Amino acid sequence: MELKQYQQEVINDLSAFIDELEKTEQLNIAFSRFWESKGISLQTLDDNFLKPYDNAIKGVPRVTVKVPTAGGKTFIACNALKPIFESFPPDKPKVAVWFVPSDTILKQTYKNLNDPTHPYRQKIDSHFGSAVKVYDKESLLFGHGFNPVEVKEQLSILVLSVQSFAANNKDGRRVYRENENLTEFSKTYKFPDKMIEGADETALIQVLAQLNPVVIIDESHNFEADLRIDMLNSINPSFIFDLTATPRNKSNIISFVDAIRLKKNNMVKLPVIVYNHQDSNEVITSAIQLQKTLEDKAKTEEENGGKYIRPIVLFQAQPKTDNDNVTFEKIKEQLIEIGIPENQIKIKTAVKDEIKNEDLMSRDCEVRFIITVNALKEGWDCPFAYVLASLANKSSAVDVEQILGRVLRLPYVSKHKQELLNYSYVFTSSNNFLATLDKIVHALNKSGFSSKDYRVKETQIQVEQNKVEQGSFESMFSQSQQDTEENSETQPENQDPEIDVESLKQLETSEQSHEKLDEIIDLARNTNQEFEKKIEEIEKEDSLIPAELMDKVKTYPVKEVFKDEVKEVRLPAFFKKVNQNSFFETEGTYLPLSKNLLLDGFDLSKEDHNIDFTRTSSEMASIDLVEGRKDEYVPEYRKVTNEVKEAFVQYISSLSPEGKINQLAGRLAQQVKRNDEIPEPQIIQYIKNSIKDLNSEKIAEIAHDEYYFSTLIKSKINSLTDKYAEKQFVTLLDKGTVVCQDSFEFPQKISPKNTLQGITKNLYVEEGEMNDFERKVINEVANLDSVVFWHRNLERGKGFQLNGFINHYPDFIVKMKNGKIILIETKGDHLDNSDSLKKLRLGEKWASKAGDNYRYFMAFNNARLDGAKSVGELIEILKDMK
CATH class of the missing domain: 3.40.1350 (Trna Endonuclease; Chain: A, domain 1)
Incomplete structure (x- = not known):
């Protein structure tokens, strides 16, 4: 499983921020320069979310990426661990505390990260040499495989919920108590100033604080109340990486992913088609008919080589009350009465879960209709869900905020030839449609989308709206306020919605219902055409500026006089022809040329390994000046570098000459290996060859200033790869393997x-x-x-x-x-x-x-x-x- 292009761009943004931080060693300056490189000045930008760096967790890099629901936040986090840990000193323990917002998501995340066959774990294993172990709270408390020796040799991922640290409940207090299973850790503590008052020195919370972990916060918008600044400070993080669809106001956002990118990469069913019906009977009829239509399309798709899809309708009932509004039990009875087989209908509520043991993706599963209230609001990601049909009473604004995201994921993350299978649908029957749409917009916002990502339709005659902003959701209405008021008179505000079985049977075969279905399908197709056009337009915009910020950043268009002329200009770039037996698809594929593609056959062990390790006094003074700077915006892990150096220098002084070379080469390689062009074993061997003849004094000097000397080594390696790449470039041009094609x-x-x-x-x-x-x-x-x-x-x-x-x-x-x-x-x-x-x-x-x-x-x-x-x-x- 490889990163989608937009996901890779998120990782690139993270790496670029880390690079700026390494250059400046100042969090606020690095953050500003990162955005300046994209043409955005934080001081002049008028945006609710993107502001100058917020240093609430002093001395700790804390950055956020904004990714909508279904954008693959967990997979992004898996890939983010590598650049984050590579930015630390080599001997820093590789410990990641992975916070999730609920027990449901905790179980799901722990299961996936702990499964060697799951793509998440496979990606992490590939980055950390399979030296990875995943823990939940219980295995940590009982010390199952969690000890100083294990932690030193591996990446340790601790999957926890915020409630795990709540001191106001019995379960939470366990992490603050004495724990004989963790006694060994207390002998290795390096941060006496970070000891947590009121917690035993062997307590789990104390161990975490001393391990100085990287913190991953999944769905960070759910932590505003619980994951307080003091709580984050108490576990002494070294880096905090937030992922959310809806960032907080003080989030340090380094990457935005917009809905159009998800649509383009076939992650989501967009647009969302919203259709307001006259009553609940019409809602049910349209939902059933659309389900049948979509399933017919899915069968055709599969017959033509596509994968199995069984579209599912989510009927959202109102909570049961004393007035006995339409409840889930009643809906199920009535669906059965109109002829839907009982095995196709399931109820999923807080107290009744009929899909608990169902594999909804299985061909053997019969489920096509799920009746719920809000029980699917999180941790449920079946991409077969296509239609959200709300059965609230007509006087209510439909509350779809919690479960709209459940119908957004596109099956198999691939565009389907049957175009109706690429969209999602919301059916309502509300007199208060304005308020209903507000709810839908809010639900989309909470999932990281916007009002641009849906279209609406009502059943009445379209009339002009006065003083409505063009492009807003109000301008898409096709029912007047007068019509709404007239409908309100025919159904009193306090009357419950009523499902009439006989009416449903008649509607199912009526010409009127088929016309509505055709109208819904036409709306979906027309809206998608608008989406495709929008994608084309965005691709021609300045690619480094997120779509969300386009209207906040000053942009400069092509002059009118040159618009036609510039359309004809295409600048060629270099491309390399890929061999059939490569990682890529077929022979004859051309990829944009990069240096990596020119290093086939490069063997570092055969290259010159003579490096000048002498230093001038001015170079030494420059390094000392950088390391001596103190400021609240300087990352904490930079401030402890001298302690780490001294400990390592003492350690290698006790080793044999060969042991010194091996240890030092390994540590220097970790600094150099961020050059992914060359395998790490080659880099280690090259460093060994470069330093094997140095005396003990020089070895000690290199150990004390690893960063400087690793920079010398990296510069030498880069010069060697540059020389080789240029030679290959000329050769492949002569062969015709590298060609020049129109591109820009x-x-x-x-x-x-x-x-x-x-x-x-x-x-x-x-x-x-x-x-x-x-x-x-x-x-x-x-x-x-x-x-x-x-x-x-x-x-x-x-x-x-x-x-x-x-x-x-x-x-x-x-x-x-x-x-x-x-x-x-x-x-x-x-x-x-x-x-x-x-x-x-x-x-x-x-x-x-x-x-x-x-x-x-x-x-x-x-x-x-x-x-x-x-x-x-x-x-x-x-x-x-x-």
Whole structure:
């Protein structure tokens, strides 16, 4: 099971934040710079959720990712463990406390993470060499496999609920009491200032605090009342990773996933089709008929090679009251009376659970209708649920908040050829439809969706609404307030909804009911067309800005005068042809070229391992300055680095020469291995070869400053892989295995962090900022008669990238009147270094393979590299391209 593209982008965002944190060692600065790299300034952004870093848990990185229901939050969390733990010192215990909001989800999460065959566990095992153990609260309290030796050698995942630590109940108090099963841990404590007052030194809560765990909070919006700041502080976390569909106001959000991305990746049944009927009889009739229609479509799907689907209707009844509103028992009786087999109907409530032992995904299961109130609100993720039919009385606003998310998951996470199987449906009969829609919108919001993700339809004649905001859900109504009031008169407000069996039988065969079903199907198809169009539009937007923030961030569109012309421009990029026996699908598949794809056959053990381990006094002073900085925004785990170093230096001093080499190589490799291009065993062996001839004093020095020396090693390895990748790149170009194909299209809008005006012929209303030399060059270029437009290319994944043995974002893209596209990289005369040489070689290769309509130039003011141009020479070349 691999990450979906949007899930990988979440992990990339997490890694990018961690990288900024390692550079700055300041939480607030790292958070600001992370968003600045996406063109967003937190100081000027007017958003309810995204604000400057909140340091409520002082010295502890705490970040949130916003992912809607059915977006795969648990799988994202499984993949997040790797970059988080890789950011810590090598000998920090790998302990993760995984908080879940309820016992139901706890059992489900523990079961999946503990199952070696489950994709969640398989992914974690692949990242941590299968040295993984999962614990629940009972196994922790009894010390089953939970001891200092085990913890040191593995990743330990502790699946717990917040209630486990509630001191106000008997079960919660157990974690604060003396525990002889955990006595061994008390001999290993390293954080005396983190001892919890009132808890025995052998208590489980004390052990957790001393292990300084990473904390994963699943569905963190459910913890506002229980998971207080003081409680989080008490377990002394080293990193907190929140996952939620609805972040709190003070959440430090680093990644947004919107509903459109889930739709595009076939995770959810969107749009949600909402249809308001005249009464409960119509609701039931439409639900039954739609279920039959969907099941017929599912059979056709399977006959044509699709997987088995059995669509299910969720009938949401009102709670039983003294007035005996429509209850689950009555609904079941009436469904049976109109001819639905009893084995197809089940009740699921807090007190009656008829699906407890049913495998709803099984072909042998007969269940097609489930009657519930709110018992399915969490921990129930059967993707066969398609229709939510509410049977509340007509005077009520339908309360669907808790279970709407149960019909959103798309079976098998794949788009179905029978298009009606790709949507979800909500049927109601409410006179107070405005309030009902408010509830539906709120339910979607709680699941991380919005009012853009559904369409509504009522049964009455459509009339115009006055003063209704275009695009809001009110503008989609097709029933007037007058109609609503008239219906209210025919059914008193306090009258309970009544299901009439005879009416149901008549409706089922009536022309009217079939017309309603056709109308629902047409609405679904038309709405999906709008969705597909919206997906296409979003793909052309600035990809680094989440859709949720688009209207909050200042963006700059293409100038009207260039809109038609820029649509025709496609910039080629490099692609590699994939072999049939590779991980990928079929022979002939072309993948965007990356450095990883150029390292086939690279063997680090055969490369030069001579590294200069000498250091200057200025380098040492620089390191000491960084490590000595103290601030509440400095992560706590950075502050204890010196203690960890001293302990390790003392430890390896007692080892044999070979033992010293082995231990040090292993630790340095953990710092270097974040380069996923090379297997860790190769890195370890390479480091051993590099340090095996060093004397004891140098070994001790390296052990004391692992970060600095691992950086030297990583730099050396990178230079070796760069050299190999470039050689492979040239060879594969000659063979035709690497080709240049049209790829990049200009986005409709851009959002640079800072902008510049005053230069003519700019493609966008405003262009990104530039230094004085860059401005001088493009100003001269723009004033040539031969130039149509120019654009300041954006970096960090937002602009056009020359992807080869290195990734290179040229400074400017220029369209000429003779049709040629020019890439220009500007260099101050002091920048004629090896990096410039690599860019120049790559640019020239790109121009030679892209075709006659493309050129690449590197421009210096005066001094230049072979093949580069002076500004004067560049202008002479471009001025005649008319």
